[in-house]
Amino acid sequence: EVQLVQSGGGLVQPGGSLRLSCAVSGFSVSHNYMSWVRQAPGKGLEWLSVIYSAGTTYYADSVKGRFTISKDNSKNTIFLQMNSLRAEDTAVYYCGSLYCTSGSCYFDFWGQGTLVTVSS
Amino acid sequence: SYVLSQPPSVSVAPGKTARITCGGNNIGSESVHWYQQRPGQAPVLVIHSDSDRPSGIPERFSGSNSGNTATLIIGRVEAGDEADYYCQVWDSRSDQSVFGGGTKLTVL
Numbered sequence: 001e002v003q004l005v006q007s008g009g010g011l012v013q014p015g016g017s018l019r020l021s022c023a024v025s026g027f028s029v030s031h032n033y034m035s036w037v038r039q040a041p042g043k044g045l046e047w048l049s050v051i052y053s054a055g056t057t058y059y060a061d062s063v064k065g066r067f068t069i070s071k072d073n074s075k076n077t078i079f080l081q082m083n084s085l086r087a088e089d090t091a092v093y094y095c096g097s098l099y100c101t102s103g104s105c106y107f108d109f110w111g112q113g114t115l116v117t118v119s120s
Numbered sequence: 121s122y123v124l125s126q127p128p129s130v131s132v133a134p135g136k137t138a139r140i141t142c143g144g145n146n147i148g149s150e151s152v153h154w155y156q157q158r159p160g161q162a163p164v165l166v167i168h169s170d171s172d173r174p175s176g177i178p179e180r181f182s183g184s185n186s187g188n189t190a191t192l193i194i195g196r197v198e199a200g201d202e203a204d205y206y207c208q209v210w211d212s213r214s215d216q217s218v219f220g221g222g223t224k225l226t227v228l
Contacts, residue, residue, distance in 0.1 A: 044206065044219060044220070045206050050217070058214070058216060060216065102169075103212045104151035104209070104210045105210040105217065106151075106165060106208065107153075107155070112162055
């Protein structure tokens with residue numbers, strides 16, 4: 001059974017940092033594409049970042065230079081390091097696995113989500 | 121970047137057919153995926169690659185994609201289908217995912 005279990009959310013002050021984790025079971029992150037998506041309160045889904053199996057990363061403009069996606073293949077876990085946090089980063093953050101075929105990718109499995117609140 | 125447009129809300133009576141659209145420039149040339157999100161829960165894939173249903177998704181869910189509009193079709197709508205629905209495409213030119221703004225489906 002595939003499971004993505006997230007941890008690391010919470011309350012952080014503006015300008016602060018937080019690291020989210022997403023522990024995967026049921027498949028290997030070393031062979032899969034993994035991604036982060038967030039959802040601000042009452043808003044829609046916003047894609048943030050992807051890490052390919054070989055380690056190549058891409059980011060949305062809204063977080064480029066502030067957020068870093070990474071993974072530890074030995075722990076089968078991906079991370080999102082968030083620096084210089086702003087109030088507008090307040091959201092539920094989801095990790096997800098991507099299935100890619102014929103040039104397109106979709107999210108086949110999702111984590112449970114973790115709330116990040118940026119406030120003084 | 122690529123933009124996907126969805127109506128904010130769609131209402132339908134139980135037993136009827138709901139159609140939720142996703143507009144984008146020449147979206148018919150893209151592969152469109154759809155997610156259902158109930159309040160407080162993570163999204164769930166209901167249609168991928170325009171019209172393919174993952175295992176466990178009822179046959180009442182189907183999809184189409186042509187021209188500038190992709191459509192999620194939910195037949196014989198039930199109260200349990202009430203949720204937010206999002207379309208998504210993968211922009212391979214920029215290695216980014218794009219989501220539509222979401223549509224709230226209300227079952228009357």
